[in-house]
Amino acid sequence: MKHAHSPAHTHRWWALLCLVLAGSTALVIGQGSGRSASQERAPLAINACHVSPIVENLDRSARFYQELGLEVGLPPGNEPLPWDGRPEHLDIHGLPEARIRFIGARMPGIQCGVEIVEFGGLDRSPVHRRLQDPGAATMLVFVRDLEPVLARLTQAGVPVVTAGGAPVTMGDGRTRAVVVTDPDGHFVEIAQPDPLPATTVPASSNVVGLGLRLTVADLDRTLSLYRDRLGLELSGGVRTKDAAITKLLGLPEAEYRLAGTDVPIRPSGARGSQGTVHLEFIEFADGIDAVRRSSRIQDPGSYRLMFGMRDLDVALQALAGARFDVISTHGEPVSMQFGTSLWRIAALPEHDNLFLVVMQGPLPLAAGPPAR
Numbered sequence: 001m002k003h004a005h006s007p008a009h010t011h012r013w014w015a016l017l018c019l020v021l022a023g024s025t026a027l028v029i030g031q032g033s034g035r036s037a038s039q040e041r042a043p044l045a046i047n048a049c050h051v052s053p054i055v056e057n058l059d060r061s062a063r064f065y066q067e068l069g070l071e072v073g074l075p076p077g078n079e080p081l082p083w084d085g086r087p088e089h090l091d092i093h094g095l096p097e098a099r100i101r102f103i104g105a106r107m108p109g110i111q112c113g114v115e116i117v118e119f120g121g122l123d124r125s126p127v128h129r130r131l132q133d134p135g136a137a138t139m140l141v142f143v144r145d146l147e148p149v150l151a152r153l154t155q156a157g158v159p160v161v162t163a164g165g166a167p168v169t170m171g172d173g174r175t176r177a178v179v180v181t182d183p184d185g186h187f188v189e190i191a192q193p194d195p196l197p198a199t200t201v202p203a204s205s206n207v208v209g210l211g212l213r214l215t216v217a218d219l220d221r222t223l224s225l226y227r228d229r230l231g232l233e234l235s236g237g238v239r240t241k242d243a244a245i246t247k248l249l250g251l252p253e254a255e256y257r258l259a260g261t262d263v264p265i266r267p268s269g270a271r272g273s274q275g276t277v278h279l280e281f282i283e284f285a286d287g288i289d290a291v292r293r294s295s296r297i298q299d300p301g302s303y304r305l306m307f308g309m310r311d312l313d314v315a316l317q318a319l320a321g322a323r324f325d326v327i328s329t330h331g332e333p334v335s336m337q338f339g340t341s342l343w344r345i346a347a348l349p350e351h352d353n354l355f356l357v358v359m360q361g362p363l364p365l366a367a368g369p370p371a372r
Contacts, residue, residue, distance in 0.1 A: 002326035004131065043231025044315045048263040048277040050104070050115035051139055051212040051359070052296065053186045056126060058118040062103050065114055065180050068141055068154045068190070069206040071106035083120070087169070088336045091329040092345050092357065098122045098202050107201050110264050110274050113210055114139070115306070119298035127301035128185045131161065131249050132290045133217060133351035137303035138187035139178070140211035141277055146176055147190035149206065153180055155339045159251040161187065167247040177248055184300045189213070189248075199275070211278030212305060216352045219257045219283035225350060229318040230307070235258045239285075255285040266308050279305075294329045297327065297347065304347070304355045312344050312360035319358075324348045327355075340365065 002062045055061040058081050058331065066154035068074040083101045090096050099120040106113035129136040143149055146167055154160075161179040162168055169176050174194035179187055200209045216222045218235055236259035246253045267274065284290060295302045309315040312333060316326060326346045328334055333346040341362030349355050 037259060039065065043233075043311060044310050044318060045230040045232055045263070046310050047227075047266040047308040048279070049112035049266045049308065050304070051113075051277065052117055052135075052306065053137070053182065053184065054113040054117050054119070054302040054304065055182075055184045055186075056114060056124070056300035057183070058103060058116060060102050060183050061104070061118075064156075064158070065105040065116060066147075067156060068105075068188070069143065069149055070114060071076055071108060071205075072081040072103060072105045074103075074171060086336075088117035088217065088334050093119075093347050094329050095119065095122065095298060096329050098298065107207050108205050108211070109201065110265065112274070112277070112306075115304075116305065118300075122298060125295070125299050126184065127293050127299050128211065128294050129215075129301065130291075131179070132251060132284050132288045134215055134217040134290060134292050135140070135295070135303075136187060136215040138189050138212060138213040138215075139211075140280070140299055141188060141190045141207060142197070142209035142211075142242055143190060143192055144196060145179065145204050145206055146190055149190055150180075158182075163247045163250050167192075168244050170242075170244045170248070177250060178326040179250060186294050186301070186303070203309070209275070209278065211280065212303075213260075213280040213282055214303075214352060214354055215290075216283050217283060217290070218351070219259060221351055222281045223259060223282075225319075225322055226279075226281070229322060230315070232261050232263065234261045234281070236260060251284070251288060254287045254312050257283045263307075291308045297349070302353070303354060304357050306357040309358050311361050313357060315358055315360075316346060316348075319348060319350075319356075322350075324350055324356075337365065338362070 062072050062074055080102055081101055083099050089100050090098055101288060102115055102117040103236040104115050159181045161181060167176040167178040177189055177191035179189045182188055189362060196208060201208050223234055226232045237257050239255050239257050241251050241255045258280060262276035263279055265274040266274055326348045328346045336343045342365050343359055343361030344358040346356055347357050
C-alpha cells in the first residue's frame with residue numbers, strides 16, 4: 001500500500017480511519033497528542049512490518065486469510081505447509097526445542113502484511129479473549145467492497161461479532177464495517193471506507209490497507225510505552241461514547257478511549273516507502289466487564305507485532321526500563337543472515353500480552369556474529 005505523502009493527504013486518511021472507529025475528528029494528529037519531551041528526539045520505532053496471529057493449525061488459518069482477499073502462497077491441492085528449517089526462527093521466540101511454520105498473507109506488491117504462525121512440538125494452551133479483554137487483538141482490513149468478502153465468510157460459517165450479524169454504517173452514512181473472528185478467535189474488522197484512501201495497490205486487489213487494534217487495560221500506561229519510550233506519534237485518548245461503534249464491536253453501549261497512529265511499512269529494497277500500517281489502542285470504561293487472560297507466545301490466540309528499530313540495543317534498554325524482558329534464547333537478540341545482510345531480532349511481551357518482535361537491519365555482516 002503506497003500513499004501520497006502530502007500533509008493534507010495524511011490528515012484526510014487519518015481522519016477517515018478515526019471516523020471508522022470513533023465517529024469523531026477528535027483524534028486527528030496534532031489535536032491533544034500529549035507529545036512528550038522524549039518525542040523531540042528521533043523515534044526508536046521507525047517502521048512496522050507484519051501483524052501476526054499465532055494459530056493452532058496453519059493450513060486452516062491460511063485459507064481463512066485467503067478468503068479475506070489477501071495473497072497467500074498455498075501449495076497446490078491440500079498439501080500441508082512445511083515446517084521451517086532455520087533454528088534462528090525458534091531462538092527469536094525462545095523456543096529452541098520447538099517447531100515453527102509460517103506463511104505471509106499480503107496485498108499485491110507489498111512485502112509486509114500478515115504473517116500467520118504456528119508452533120509445534122511443545123505444550124500449547126489456546127487462549128480465547130473477548131474483544132473487551134486486555135490483550136485482545138483486532139486485525140483491521142480495509143477493502144474496496146465489503147459485500148463479497150462477507151458473503152464468502154458467511155458461506156464458510158465464520159462467526160460474526162457485530163451485533164445483528166450485519167455491517168454497521170457509521171459517520172456520514174457511507175463508511176461500513178463488520179467484525180468477525182478467524183478460526184482461532186482472533187478478531188478481524190473489515191471496513192469499507194468511503195472515500196477510499198489513495199493507493200497503488202492494483203485494482204485487482206480488494207484489500208487496500210491493514211492495521212491492528214489492541215485492547216489495553218490502561219491507555220495512559222500504553223502511551224507511556226509506545227509514545228514516550230518508542231517515539232510513535234500516538235494521538236487521541238479522549239473519552240468517547242458512540243452506539244454505532246459499540247454495536248460494531250458487539251459490546252453494550254459504553255465509553256471508551258482510543259489512541260492511534262500510522263506507522264510506515266518497512267521499505268523493501270530500492271522500492272522505498274510502501275505506505276503505512278494503522279495502529280490503534282483502545283481502553284474500555286469500567287462499566288464493561290473485562291478479564292485479563294495471559295498467554296505464552298506459542299499459544300494459539302496470542303499475537304505478534306513486528307517493529308523495525310533505529311537502534312535495537314537502545315530500544316531494548318528503553319523496553320527494559322518498562323520492565324519488559326527479552327524472551328529470545330539466552331535473553332538477547334538473535335542474528336540472522338539474509339543474503340549479504342545481517343538482521344538482529346528479539347521478542348518480548350508488553351503490558352497487555354502483545355508480543356513485540358523488534359529488529360534492526362539490514363546491517364553489514366561485520367555488525368554482528370554470523371547466523372548459526
